[in-house]
Amino acid sequence: MSSFQSLGLAADLLPAVEARGYTEPTAIQRDAIPAILEGQDVLGMAQTGSGKTAAFSLPLLQRWATAPRTAPRQLFALVLVPTRELAQQVAGVLQALGEGLVPSPKVVVLTGGVSINPQLMRLRGGADIVVATPGRLIDVIEHNGLRIGQVSMLVLDEADRLLDLGFSQELARILKLLPARRQNLLFSATFPADVQALAEQWLHAPLRVEAAPTQGVALITQRALRVDEARRTHLLRHLVDTLGWPRTLVFVATKHRAETVADKLRKAGITAEPFHGLLGQGKRSQVLLDFKAGRLQVVIATDLAARGIDIARLPVVVNYDLPRSADDYVHRIGRTGRAGEAGLAVSFVPATSEAHFRLIEKRQGIAVPRETMAGFEPQDTAPIDPVRPAAGDPNGGIKGKRPSKKDKLRAAAAAALAGQGGGEAA
Structure with missing residues (x-):
């Protein structure tokens, strides 16, 4: 020493x-x-x-x-x-x-x-x-x-x-x-x-x-899968089943979606639980214990879990919903690839989220090739980009660029x- x-x-x-x-x-x-x-x-x-x-x-x-x-x-x-x-x-x-x-x-x-x-x-x-x-x-x-x-x-x-x-x-x-x-x-x-x-x-x-950047970050393989919004749960189930992921941490945008996705996975025979702020501390602790012990295959979490949860040898993180900010993207994928272990971070990118994912790539200085899975080829098309607002317009811009009400309150x-x-x- x-x-x-x-x-x-x-x-x-x-x-x-x-x-x-x-x-x-x-x-x-x-x-x-x-x-x-x-x-x-x-x-x-x-x-x-x-x-x-x-x-x-x-x-x-x-x-x-x-x-x-x-x-x-x-x-x-x-x-x-x-x-x-x-x-x-x-x-x-x-x-x-x-x-x-x-x-x-x-x-x-x-x-x-x-x-x-x-x-x-x-x-x-x-x-x-x-x-x-x-x-x-x-x-x-x-x-x-x-x-x-x-x-x-x-x-x-x-x-x-x-x-x-x-x-x-x-x-x-x-x-x-x-x-x-x-x-x-x-x-x-x-x-x-x-x-x-x-x-x-x-x-x-x-x-x-x-x-x-740590060795763990360098060892995280990042993938971006194009998929229609309506088929994300089916694709998640397909990946867990066919690739044999033993434990997967899935990030979603809302507590309601965490509950919904967990319920659908359970009905498909996958052991899954939601993890969000409305759960009591006892339930949250039990979910983490079961996940670490391998009794749960999938935990569907809001960004509450993006920080402060250290799960050894967690192989996969999935962004079911993209995070609002590029910083949150770093914290999410950082749950895998820890302590020198290799990790995989998969992001679902529907057509409506393509512009936002490009913004995340730009702010992180990365480029993640887009992929499609056989049988899950997207059918939706991206919406027409809105007219770019005039310079200095505080109410314009794409998501992640314009300040939200939460951003303004936080800054104040x-x-x-x-x-x-x-x-x-x-």
């Missing part, structure tokens, strides 16, 4: 590093770990599967272990994430990497979708590290279950998704409760302009780390949040 040791990690952490199968540091780990150990703010940009969770977890644990104790179980670090699944994943990494420390840290997960009472009970006696979704964290604070005024480290993981999911107001409230002097770490696979502006407001002289909220963040970092 000399390569990790050379980054300045303490000997107590190295056995846990080895136990998790980490052999050599990834690019983002090599760049970020020494800077975090020195107390520097970090702005990290890395594709999914690059090892960014360990990149902030390892130095966070070491800084906690060596920090002076003014009180037992005083909250040292707060990690904010956008989804329940990502919270559980990050907490699991922190607990596993911290097992060799004496004493080991108390890591508490705070997420919605379940009763708040057990989480409040878990916080009795304090906590060293809290991993939370913003809404539930605020609920716990309002129940007087936690104080964050002494936090030494703040981590925002998947920061762009935090804004995209409407957490801007919650983040603003949380930031106001944090101490002015703290270390800030902001990690994400993408950095839209609003997140960049936010980071510039509340990070202090951050080290910017931009990891090159991010600007407000950035304005409140000035001067907080140290």
